[in-house]
Amino acid sequence: MPKYLIGLLCVVWLQVTFASGASLLEQSDKLRLSDTQKALTLFMQIERQGLSPQEKLHYRYLEAYFSTFEGDLQRTLSLYRELLDEVPASSPLKVRILTSMLGIASYSEQWGVSVELAEQLDAMLAHIADTKVLIDAYKGLLIFYNSTEQARMALTYAEKILASPDITVEQRCFALTMQNEIVVRESNTSEKQFSRAITICEAAEQPYYVASNYVHLFSFYVQNGNINKARMIFEDTQSQVEALDVAFLQSSFFAAESKFHLAMNELDMARKTSFAVISLDKAGQFLPPKIEAYKVLVEVAKQKGEYERALTLLEKQNSLKETLHSERVVKALALQQAKYDLKAKENEIALLDKKNKLLGTESDLRRQQIESALLALVFTSITVIGLLCWTYRSRKIQHRLKVLATTDSLTGCANRGYFSDIATKVLKTASRQGSPVCMLLLDLDYFKRVNDNYGHQVGDWVLREVVNAINTVSDKNCTLGRMGGEEFGMLITDADVKEGLVFAEQCREAIEMIDSSVSGHSFSVSASFGVSDTRQVGYNLDNLFSAADLALYQSKKYGRNQVYEYDQHLYSGT
Ligand SMILES: Nc1nc2c(ncn2[C@@H]2O[C@H](COP(=O)(O)OP(=O)(O)OP(=O)(O)O)[C@@H](O)[C@H]2O)c(=O)[nH]1
Numbered sequence: 001m002p003k004y005l006i007g008l009l010c011v012v013w014l015q016v017t018f019a020s021g022a023s024l025l026e027q028s029d030k031l032r033l034s035d036t037q038k039a040l041t042l043f044m045q046i047e048r049q050g051l052s053p054q055e056k057l058h059y060r061y062l063e064a065y066f067s068t069f070e071g072d073l074q075r076t077l078s079l080y081r082e083l084l085d086e087v088p089a090s091s092p093l094k095v096r097i098l099t100s101m102l103g104i105a106s107y108s109e110q111w112g113v114s115v116e117l118a119e120q121l122d123a124m125l126a127h128i129a130d131t132k133v134l135i136d137a138y139k140g141l142l143i144f145y146n147s148t149e150q151a152r153m154a155l156t157y158a159e160k161i162l163a164s165p166d167i168t169v170e171q172r173c174f175a176l177t178m179q180n181e182i183v184v185r186e187s188n189t190s191e192k193q194f195s196r197a198i199t200i201c202e203a204a205e206q207p208y209y210v211a212s213n214y215v216h217l218f219s220f221y222v223q224n225g226n227i228n229k230a231r232m233i234f235e236d237t238q239s240q241v242e243a244l245d246v247a248f249l250q251s252s253f254f255a256a257e258s259k260f261h262l263a264m265n266e267l268d269m270a271r272k273t274s275f276a277v278i279s280l281d282k283a284g285q286f287l288p289p290k291i292e293a294y295k296v297l298v299e300v301a302k303q304k305g306e307y308e309r310a311l312t313l314l315e316k317q318n319s320l321k322e323t324l325h326s327e328r329v330v331k332a333l334a335l336q337q338a339k340y341d342l343k344a345k346e347n348e349i350a351l352l353d354k355k356n357k358l359l360g361t362e363s364d365l366r367r368q369q370i371e372s373a374l375l376a377l378v379f380t381s382i383t384v385i386g387l388l389c390w391t392y393r394s395r396k397i398q399h400r401l402k403v404l405a406t407t408d409s410l411t412g413c414a415n416r417g418y419f420s421d422i423a424t425k426v427l428k429t430a431s432r433q434g435s436p437v438c439m440l441l442l443d444l445d446y447f448k449r450v451n452d453n454y455g456h457q458v459g460d461w462v463l464r465e466v467v468n469a470i471n472t473v474s475d476k477n478c479t480l481g482r483m484g485g486e487e488f489g490m491l492i493t494d495a496d497v498k499e500g501l502v503f504a505e506q507c508r509e510a511i512e513m514i515d516s517s518v519s520g521h522s523f524s525v526s527a528s529f530g531v532s533d534t535r536q537v538g539y540n541l542d543n544l545f546s547a548a549d550l551a552l553y554q555s556k557k558y559g560r561n562q563v564y565e566y567d568q569h570l571y572s573g574t
Contacts, residue, residue, distance in 0.1 A: 021050060025058050032065060033170070034205055040066055057087055061097060073108045077101060092133040095124060099140030106147040109331070115338040118144045131166050138164070139171075142178055148335055149328070151182050158182070173201035177209040180216045184223075191220060191229075211240035211249055219256040227263050234260065251280045255289035258296040267300045274300070287324045291317060408482040410460060411467040419481025423491050423541050426479070430493060431539035437493055438500035438533040441548040442507065444486040445526045445560040454521045461519050466527065469510035478503070489545070497533040497565050504529040504563040512561065528555035532566035 024046045031039035043062055051059055064079035080101045087093045098121045105114035121137050128134045138157045145154035161167065161175040176197035183189035194217035201209040214237040221230035234257075241253045254277040261270035277293035280286065294317035301310035406418035414422065423439075430437045444466065451459040463486065470480055470488070479491045490507075492500060507529070514525045530552025537543040547566040554564040 021046075022052075022055050025051075025055060025062065028062060029058070032062070034207075036069070040069075057083065057091070057093060061093055061100075064097075065100060068104065073104050077104055077110075077113070080104075092130055092136075095121070095128060095133045095137045095140075098124070099136050102140040103143050106144045109334075111148075111331070111334040111338040112341060114144055114148075115335065115342050119342060131164055135161055135164050135167065135171050139174065142175070146178060146182060148331070154182055155179065169200060169204040170206060173197065173204040173206050173209045176200060177212050177216075180213055184216045184219055189220065191217060194220060207240070208244060208246065208249075211237075211244050211246075214240045215249055215253045215256065218260075219252065222256050222259045222263065225263070227260065230260050231264075247280055248286060251277055251286040251289045254280070255292040255296075258293055262296050262299055267303060270296050271300045284323070287320060287327070291320045291324065294320060411464050411482055413467050413488075414479065414481040416481060416483050419479065419483070419489055419491075420541065422479050422481075423544075426491060426493055427534070427539045427541055427544070430534065435494050436496040436534050437491060437539070437544070438495040438497055438503075438531065439544045439548045440490040440492070440500055440504050440507070441483070441530045441545070441552045442488050442490075442504070442511075442527045443552055443556065444511075445528055445556075447486040450523060450525075454519065454523070458519045458521060462514070462516075462525055465514045466511055466525070469514055470507050473503070473506045473510050489548075495533070496535055497531055500531040500533060501563055501565055504531050508561065508563055526561035528552055528560045529563040530555060530566065531563060536566055536568055 024042050028039045028042040028046070031042065043066060046059060048056065048059055060079070060083050064076055064083060067076045067079055070076075080097050084094065084097050084101070087097065098117055102114055102117040102121060105111075105117055118141060121140055125134065125137055128137060138161045142154050142157035142161065145151075145157065158175045158179045161171055162179075164171075167175075176193070180189065180194055180197055183193070194213050197213040198210055198217070201213060214233065218230055218233055218237045221227070221233070237253060238257075241249050254273045258270045258273035258277065261267075261273060274293040274296045277286070277289050281290045294313055298310050298313045298317060301307070301313055406414060408415045427437055444462070447459065447462070450462055466488070467480065467482075470490070474480065474490070477493045477495065481489050481491075483489050490503075492503060495503070508527060511525055511527045516523045516525060530548040530550065532544055532547030532551060534544065537547045547568075551564040551566040554567075554570075555562050558564075
């Protein structure tokens with residue numbers, strides 16, 4: 001293959017590849033109004049996978065736009081609606097989607113939807129910075145107000161477009177054409193306006209709008225009886241309309257043409273074109289031109305002397321006028337209802353917002369209350385726990401202090417002071433009740449030898465073992481106390497000296513049974529006992545103590561390791 005051919009193929013391939021991306025989107029978008037078929041062909045060549053996320057949204061916008069020509073406007077609207085939810089609020093595409101949706105909703109007479117969309121678009125106007133996007137929004141609102149026959153509002157938006165800076169020739173053409181369409185209806189214009197629109201739309205290469213303005217101008221001339229001027233542009237207008245093959249435009253043109261022929265007394269042509277208007281309106285979409293056509297037919301019949309026919313046609317014309325009138329009333333009512341519904345919806349939303357805010361405030365308040373209650377609970381709990389700890393600790397200290405104050409630390413039995421306190425109380429109670437109390441005193445025998453021979457620690461061990469031995473034989477009526485050194489005292493309630501002697505003997509035997517080998521030494525342990533009771537000396541503690549001490553002295557004196565009772569006769573003389 002020759003080299004130049006390969007190069008040429010590469011260039012073509014590169015162009016196709018390059019054109020299949022974002023640029024195809026742009027070209028298709030630009031051409032969609034002036035050459036829809038070409039725009040669609042370009043759109044079909046786009047590879048969707050290769051597009052960026054932003055371009056994909058643009059692609060979907062064009063996809064929805066081209067779906068308009070398939071005829072299922074509900075589907076087109078739902079495609080736009082899906083896209084609308086995904087496009088960011090700041091994107092210019094949002095306005096374009098709303099504008100397109102508004103056009104479709106207005107065209108298909110969905111007044112509820114179109115009123116809502118128009119409100120949405122209107123609310124966005126103040127926030128649109130991009131002039132091109134702003135003009136798009138104006139266009140959408142202009143179409144809406146024109147299709148709902150709100151001429152004043154529609155004209156306002158047409159003027160806004162025309163007053164915008166950087167307006168393109170296409171946009172100027174559109175705004176002027178719409179303006180002309182409205183003012184022709186309102187019979188309030190001059191031919192200059194149409195000529196200007198035609199010149200601009202020709203420059204903008206917008207054949208539909210050129211033709212549309214030709215039809216408006218032609219109608220204007222006929223309406224104002226300027227037949228010569230109408231004749232001058234007749235052929236041009238006719239060829240423009242024929243080239244486009246748009247039923248709406250044809251209907252408007254034929255209606256004006258029939259009047260034109262009537263004005264020139266060409267009655268058959270007038271009738272023929274009137275029939276053309278009637279046959280174009282199969283679905284009753286073009287009522288105003290159809291009424292005009294019947295008007296011409298009535299006139300033709302009258303001029304031909306066919307009065308009966310003229311009457312029938314007049315009736316038909318009147319019935320069509322009534323239909324148009326009631327259609328307009330229905331439309332106005334539907335619009336009114338749609339506006340009312342929208343306001344009601346907005347009010348409902350505002351009410352819900354207020355309710356939600358109120359609920360939010362209430363729940364905030366409740367949360368704060370719960371938080372405060374929890375805080376108070378935590379604070380109280382900490383205080384209570386602190387108090388409990390403090391009480392427990394102070395009780396423990398008190399108990400420890402009491403133990404220290406009342407107990408002998410070596411043996412664990414009552415110390416002398418505590419023993420005296422208990423003994424005083426016991427004696428007081430017993431004295432009141434007249435019951436006997438017995439006192440025992442015991443002193444270890446030759447205890448010094450234990451200390452001297454085996455050490456002080458062994459001596460301590462012996463003292464603890466003596467207390468253990470006594471505890472094994474004593475009961476709850478007996479209170480044991482260490483009087484000092486190796487001397488112990490015992491107070492027994494509800495017992496006299498006889499019972500005391502028996503108990504002292506049991507204690508003596510228990511002490512004698514102490515096994516010293518546990519200390520690692522071998523020695524014997526014994527104690528001498530002295531016993532007295534309240535029947536002998538009364539309920540005075542000192543007397544009871546002294547009496548027991550005297551008896552103890554007897555035990556020591558007469559051999560140790562034995563029990564002696566107080567003998568009052570023995571001491572009464574001394
Ligand atoms: N290990 C020890 N010895 C103590 C304690 N209190 C006093 N002693 C000793 O007890 C001994 C008492 O000796 P003494 O008063 O001579 O009496 P004894 O040796 O038992 O002789 P008799 O009472 O006459 O049989 C002294 O050596 C004191 O040091 C103590 O808490 N521990």
